[in-house]
Amino acid sequence: MIGSAPPSLLAPQGRMPALPAVSLAIALHVGVFAAAFVLPRLFDRPPPPRKPIIAHLVALGRPRDPRLLPRKESPPPSAASRPVPAAAPSAAPRKPEPSRSELMERALARATGKADPETREPADPERVGSASGSVEGTATTAEEGDAYFTAVHDAILEHYVVPSVISERERLYLAASVLAWIGPDGRILSHEFQKKSGNAFFDQALELAIQKTRLPPPPAGLARSLRDNGVLLNFRP
Amino acid sequence: MNLAFVLALTLAAVDRPVIDLSGGRIQPLPLAIAKPLGSQETGTAVEAVLAQDFERSGLFRLLDPASFLAPPDEGMTGIDYSKWQTVGAQALIKANCDASADVSCEMRLYDVARGQELLHGTYTAPRPALRLAAHRFGDDVVRFFTHEPGVFQTRIAWVRESESGKQVMVSDWDGFGVQPLTGASINLLPSWSPDGRMIAFTSFREGGGAHLYTVEVASRQVRSLIGLGDFATGASYSPDGSRLLFSASQNDNTDVYVAQADGSGARRITEARGIDISASWSPDGKRVAFVSERAGTPQIYTMAADGSDVRRLTFQGNYNQEPAWSPKGDLIAFSGRDEHRVFDLYTVAVDTGKVTRLTQNQGTNEKPAWAPNGRYLLFSSTRSGKRQVWMSQPDGSNQRQVTSEKVGAADPAWGPLPGK
Numbered sequence: 001m002i003g004s005a006p007p008s009l010l011a012p013q014g015r016m017p018a019l020p021a022v023s024l025a026i027a028l029h030v031g032v033f034a035a036a037f038v039l040p041r042l043f044d045r046p047p048p049p050r051k052p053i054i055a056h057l058v059a060l061g062r063p064r065d066p067r068l069l070p071r072k073e074s075p076p077p078s079a080a081s082r083p084v085p086a087a088a089p090s091a092a093p094r095k096p097e098p099s100r101s102e103l104m105e106r107a108l109a110r111a112t113g114k115a116d117p118e119t120r121e122p123a124d125p126e127r128v129g130s131a132s133g134s135v136e137g138t139a140t141t142a143e144e145g146d147a148y149f150t151a152v153h154d155a156i157l158e159h160y161v162v163p164s165v166i167s168e169r170e171r172l173y174l175a176a177s178v179l180a181w182i183g184p185d186g187r188i189l190s191h192e193f194q195k196k197s198g199n200a201f202f203d204q205a206l207e208l209a210i211q212k213t214r215l216p217p218p219p220a221g222l223a224r225s226l227r228d229n230g231v232l233l234n235f236r237p
Numbered sequence: 238m239n240l241a242f243v244l245a246l247t248l249a250a251v252d253r254p255v256i257d258l259s260g261g262r263i264q265p266l267p268l269a270i271a272k273p274l275g276s277q278e279t280g281t282a283v284e285a286v287l288a289q290d291f292e293r294s295g296l297f298r299l300l301d302p303a304s305f306l307a308p309p310d311e312g313m314t315g316i317d318y319s320k321w322q323t324v325g326a327q328a329l330i331k332a333n334c335d336a337s338a339d340v341s342c343e344m345r346l347y348d349v350a351r352g353q354e355l356l357h358g359t360y361t362a363p364r365p366a367l368r369l370a371a372h373r374f375g376d377d378v379v380r381f382f383t384h385e386p387g388v389f390q391t392r393i394a395w396v397r398e399s400e401s402g403k404q405v406m407v408s409d410w411d412g413f414g415v416q417p418l419t420g421a422s423i424n425l426l427p428s429w430s431p432d433g434r435m436i437a438f439t440s441f442r443e444g445g446g447a448h449l450y451t452v453e454v455a456s457r458q459v460r461s462l463i464g465l466g467d468f469a470t471g472a473s474y475s476p477d478g479s480r481l482l483f484s485a486s487q488n489d490n491t492d493v494y495v496a497q498a499d500g501s502g503a504r505r506i507t508e509a510r511g512i513d514i515s516a517s518w519s520p521d522g523k524r525v526a527f528v529s530e531r532a533g534t535p536q537i538y539t540m541a542a543d544g545s546d547v548r549r550l551t552f553q554g555n556y557n558q559e560p561a562w563s564p565k566g567d568l569i570a571f572s573g574r575d576e577h578r579v580f581d582l583y584t585v586a587v588d589t590g591k592v593t594r595l596t597q598n599q600g601t602n603e604k605p606a607w608a609p610n611g612r613y614l615l616f617s618s619t620r621s622g623k624r625q626v627w628m629s630q631p632d633g634s635n636q637r638q639v640t641s642e643k644v645g646a647a648d649p650a651w652g653p654l655p656g657k
Contacts, residue, residue, distance in 0.1 A: 069554035069575045069583060072597040072633065153256050160261035163327075165296045165382035168565075179253075201266065201382070204327065204350050209261075229253045236259040 062126070071126060151216055152182075152231065159209040162237045163201045171237040174202055178210060181230040184223045186215040194232065206235055265298035266382070269326035269349075272302065272309045276336035279367065283332055283342055286371035290389045293411060293628075294612075295635035296379065300326055313345055318352040328355075330378070340367045344374045346381065356381055368413065388608045392652040393615060394418070394427035394436050395626050398645035405438050407454060410608075410651075412626075412639040418452045419459060426648050430474045430498070433653045437462060437472035437481065449483055449500070462500040471515055474498065475522045480542075482516040482525060493527050495542065506544030517562045517569075518542075526550070526560035526569050537571050537585060550585055553592055557583075561605045561614075568631060570595075570605035570614055582616055584631060595633030602627075608651045615639065615649035 064071065166174065176197040181189040191210050196203050210233075218226050270288055273280025291297040306320040313331050321329050326349045334342040339361055346356035356377060362370040372389035379387030388410050397404045402421035408414050418427075423441040430436070435451045442450070442459075449463040449472050463469045466487035473482040481496045485503075491512045496503040507513035511530035518525060522542065529538045534555040540547040551557045556574035563570065568584040575581060582595040582602045596602040600620035607614055611631070618627045621638065624645040629636040640646040 067553060069557075069573050069581075070592055070594050072594045149254060149256055153258060156256075156258060157260065160258060161264045162261040163266040163382075164263045165266045165379075167383040167385050170384070200348070200351065201327065205261070225252070225254075232253055232255045234255060234257045235261075236257070237261055237263075 148216075148219055148222060149231075155215050156209055156213050156233065159212040160235070161205050161209065163205055166199060166202055166237065170199065174199055174237050176203060176206055176235045178206060178233045178235065179230050180210060180233055181228075182215060182218060182226040184217060184227060186217040188213060188215065189227065197235075202237070265296055266327050267300055267325050268297040268328045268330065269300045269305065269321055269324065270302075270330045271305070271307065271311065271332075273342075274310070274313070274331070274333040275342075276334045279334040279336060279340055279342065280332055282367055283334060283340070283344075283371045286368045287330065287332075287375055289411060290372060290375040291378075293635075293637055294375075294379065294387070294389075295630050296382065297328070300324055313343065316347065316352075318347075318349050321347075321349045332374075339363055340370050342370055342374075346378055368409070372409075383612075385612070386610050386654050388610055388613065388651075388654070390655045391609060392433070393626075393639070394429060394650045394652065395615075395640060395646050396425055396427065396648040397642055398624065398647060400644065403647075405436065405452065406646075407436075407652075408640075410639075412641070415640075418454065418457050423447075426471055427650045428472050428474060429650055429652045431476060431478040431653055433655075436650075437474065439470040439472070463496060463503060465494070465503055469494075473517055475518050475542075476520055477522055480522075482518065484514040484516065493525070493544075506540070506542075507547075508544070515559050517560050519562045520564050520566045524562075526562050528558050528560065537569060539569075539587070550587070550590060551592065552590070556580075559604055561607055562587075563607050563631070564609055564611040570607065570631070572603040572605065572616075582614070582629075582633070593632070595629060595631075596636075599636075604648055606649045606651050609654045613651075615651055617647040617649065 162171065174197045175195070177194040178191050179194050180191040183189045188210060193203070197206075217223070268291060270284055270291075273284050288299055292299055304324045306323055307317055311317065313333060316329070316331075318329075329347040329349050330344065331347070332342050332344045334340065340363070341359060341361045343357075343359045345354055345358075347353065348355050358374065358377065360370040360374050362373075369390065375389040376387030379385070379389070391410045392407050393410055394405060394407050397406045397417070399421060403423050403425060404417050404421045405419045405424045405427045407416050407418055418436065419438070419440070420442070425439045425447075427436045427438045433454065435453055437449060437451050439447050440450050441447050443461075447468040447470050448461065448465075449469050450459055451462050452459045462472070463481075463483060463485075466485040469483055469485040471482075471484050475481070475498075479498055481498050481500065483494055483496070483503075484491055485494050486492075490510065491514055492505050493507045493513045493516045494503050494505050506525075507527070507529070509529060509531040512535070513527055513529045513531070516525050516527040519539075524539050525542055526537060526539050528535050530536075531538075532549065535558055536549055537551040537557050537560045538547055538549050550569065551571070551573075554573045554575065557571050559572045561570045562568075563584075567587055569587060570582060570584050572580045573583050580601050580603050581597055581599075582605050583592050584595065585592045595614070596616075596618070600618050601624075602616055602618045602620075605614045605616045608628075613628050613630060615626055615628050617624050619625075620627075623642070624647050625638055625642060626640040626646045626649045627636055627638050639649075
């Protein structure tokens with residue numbers, strides 16, 4: 001005679017419906033992941049969204065009498081369009097114009113007390129600016145700013161070219177956004193358009209500007225964020 | 238897992254730095270014009286006109302053909318765009334011309350980066366008008382990129398200065414094809430009618446003072462227009478061609494007048510003591526810019542076309558003159574004397590009054606005149622030793638000499654777009 005064993009207490013008492021079980025599992029997963037991301041942020045609050053303010057050095061010059069007609073801010077037209085002048089007496093060769101990034105490096109060096117006194121050149125006596133301004137200044141008013149993002153701004157701006165075939169009217173509303181990831185060595189690791197402008201030649205010019213840009217290494221405090229999260233570049237002509 | 242990834246991205250996005258960039262350098266688009274196919278004589282001539290048009294326009298930077306990597310016999314299709322990209326071209330033009338009695342050229346424009354044909358057309362013209370075929374294609378290219386008309390087919394008027402007097406001349410926009418319209422008495426200040434058929438000008442041709450005349454461009458027939466007062470000068474056609482602004486002096490007072498285009502019905506629209514002169518229409522014909530001494534020094538003012546609602550526009554400098562309202566309506570170009578007592582060109586923004594300087598340390602620069610598309614200004618300049626007509630873009634860039642007259646050239650006026 002074969003006797004039957006008593007039923008185990010651990011044996012299932014009945015079948016649990018599949019849908020509630022899956023839903024419960026998903027909810028638990030979502031809760032765990034959300035907590036993993038949200039809770040650390042509650043204790044270690046992220047910095048507020050940062051939008052760098054770009055600093056422009058105030059030019060060394062004289063404030064201009066507002067009753068006078070203005071001076072031209074940019075140099076006269078290129079030599080190609082001017083008549084050839086008579087041979088000038090021999091003079092010391094003219095120094096090439098420094099690039100924006102060179103100007104920024106000089107300015108940063110001066111700010112940190114590492115300026116080479118030879119880099120200071122005599123200013124144009126008629127230049128508009130402030131008596132306390134800088135020879136390398138490009139603005140007539142002072143603003144505060146973040147040195148690294150100013151350097152990024154100026155480095156990109158050095159290669160930022162807007163094709164003149166784009167009409168002034170179209171330039172008023174063209175805008176594009178590019179997300180760029182920057183490596184610890186300052187290399188732009190990758191970039192992608194978040195928003196194209198709708199003008200292929202403008203977008204192409206932005207691509208070229210980003211490809212040509214060389215950035216200084218970011219400071220230690222920013223390196224990880226710029227590598228992982230990148231920086232958003234909003235372009236307008 | 239996917240949901241968590243999306244959440245992470247969202248959170249990461251909020252603390253990403255943002256940099257706003259504006260003020261990119263406006264630079265010409267690098268353009269390659271390939272060696273023409275077909276008839277080399279015609280093709281080379283067309284290519285030369287195109288190259289000059291594009292170069293002067295400031296819109297394109299022509300690449301040196303010596304740098305081209307593509308074979309010279311590369312056709313109009315099956316283009317190896319990588320070879321053009323390597324030399325820096327962003328746009329490419331190819332032409333294939335016939336050697337027939339009339340000029341017939343198939344011309345195409347390509348986008349090098351995207352490897353696409355953008356424009357394609359066959360352009361014909363009688364052989365003596367070969368330049369016209371090139372200008373037409375050039376204007377089509379400009380319109381394609383800028384969505385605005387080009388000026389390569391337009392003509393300009395100006396005054397030739399010689400030992401025997403001053404003649405009104407016309408030429409192509411680039412200074413080619415110069416033709417006299419008047420004799421060599423003292424003829425000044427030409428102004429085109431909006432249809433391009435007539436030019437009004439100031440002349441001492443009959444003695445006894447300056448008066449206004451018209452000359453028909455096609456026939457060179459001169460007619461008297463207005464002989465009001467001691468002198469009448471500075472005619473300017475309204476944009477619709479129905480009216481005419483001018484200045485006249487009566488009873489020792491110079492004022493701005495408006496008349497019908499045939500000179501009839503002249504009516505004074507300024508009343509202040511002192512000189513009111515050099516009137517120029519706004520592009521919609523509703524307002525007028527002019528020079529007035531009513532505040533003690535010559536300054537630029539605007540008023541409604543009936544003389545009401547007078548507003549002073551310039552407050553800097555003590556001698557501002559020769560206003561020219563841009564076809565886009567936003568700027569008025571003028572010449573002003575700076576503290577060094579030299580006249581230079583400026584623009585003033587109609588809305589804000591902001592004055593921008595266009596020329597500096599380049600001789601005396603006067604008499605600005607806008608291109609009909611508002612992209613260029615003609616003016617006279619003494620920078621080369623003799624007064625000549627020059628052109629520039631409205632920001633003062635891309636300044637180029639237009640005339641090369643033996644004695645001098647002055648008072649430029651830009652004609653209308655073709656077909657107006």
